[in-house]
Amino acid sequence: MEKQALIAKLKTIVEPYIQDEDAFKSLSENTDFVKDLKINSANLVDVILDVEDVFDIRIENVDMEKMLSVKAAMDIVNEKLAAK
Amino acid sequence: MIGNDIVDLKIAALESNWKRPRFLDKVFSKQEQSLIINSEIQSQMVWLLWSMKEAAYKIYVQQYGERIFNPKKLTCELISTREGSVNFNGNQYVTKSEIGDDFVNTMAYSEEPNTTIIHRFKIEDTSYKTQSNAVKQKLLKSFSELKKIPLKNLEIKNDKNSVPRLFHNGIKQSFSFSIAHHGFYGAYAISINSSFQS
Incomplete structure (x- = not known):
């Protein structure tokens, strides 16, 4: 998927869970879900489930381990979409 | 070392829907899921086990300087609702939890619990x-x-x-x-x- 379109989709997914508005406004691929957006870890599970639903993919726990940033999420989504 | 986690149960009920499809399976082992299903107050057990995993993870990050998001790999054993342990990547952490009407608070320890x-x-x-x-x-x-x-x-x-x-x-x-x-x-x-x- 095209990079900016993917970032925009991820931005919509994380919005309900963010606890730092400024970091959300300036979200980029370098944004960290926990350090920057302050998403609590229980809601990080929701982010991953929402990503699965929106892109119609399944993320194994071993892939989930690294999903702490926008960049990491983009890599995993692209990998799963390519394998479809 | 010490790790500490707290869950506000009223807020957790609003923020997190642990009953959504695949949520439990992402976070809890089969054994932990059966503890939850067989609990009188299921949501309390969800957040008790969650806080144990979180408290133990907070020690792990201090010890190894590495962040990982895989709560299912931190496996909980309960002795009682107040005492248990969490295993992760070959480490064992002892946990002590306190459950109130509207909170769960867990301390994890990487060695014998000392004065805290x-x-x-x-x-x-x-x-x-x-x-x-x-x-x-x-x-x-x-x-x-x-x-x-x-x-x-x-x-x-x-x-x-x-x-x-x-x-x-x-x-x-x-x-x-x-x-x-x-x-x-x-x-x-x-x-x-x-x-x-x-």
């Missing part, structure tokens, strides 16, 4: 920044009284893994403490046997 200051309190404002600052200020005040050193010489800064570290006159202190906040609750724990470098 544990303080739990309510915070009226649920904004992340206010809470984070309030908990850090309370911890600094408690530490300043304990070690009889001026509050102004103490500072907390997060390292690259978001682990809070304490500095005295700019010198990083190696002793272990852990802070947590969620909903209307904040908590900190200090392992007071740790040495102090001035």
Whole structure:
């Protein structure tokens, strides 16, 4: 998927869970879900489930381990979409 | 080392729907899921096990300086609702939990639980920044009284893994403490046997 379109989709997914508005406004691929957006870890599970639903993919726990940033999420989504 | 996690049960009920499809399976082992299903108050068991995993993970990050998001790999054993252990990557952490009407608070220890200051309190404002600052200020005040050193010489800064570290006159202190906040609750724990470098 095209990079900016993917970032925009991820931005919509994380919005309900963010606890730092400024970091959300300036979200980029370098944004960290926990350090920057302050998403609590229980809601990080929701982010991953929402990503699965929106892109119609399944993320194994071993892939989930690294999903702490926008960049990491983009890599995993692209990998799963390519394998479809 | 010490790890500390708190869950505000009322806020958790609003923020997280653990009954959504695949949620339990992402987070809990089969054995843990059966503990939840067979519990009288299922949501309490969900957050008890969650807080054990979180508290243990907070030690792991201090120990290894590595962040991982895989709560299912931290496996819980319960002796009672107050005592248990968590295993992760070959480490065992002993846990002690306290369950109130509207909170669950767990301490994890990487060695025999030693003398610890544990303080739990309510915070009226649920904004992340206010809470984070309030908990850090309370911890600094408690530490300043304990070690009889001026509050102004103490500072907390997060390292690259978001682990809070304490500095005295700019010198990083190696002793272990852990802070947590969620909903209307904040908590900190200090392992007071740790040495102090001035």
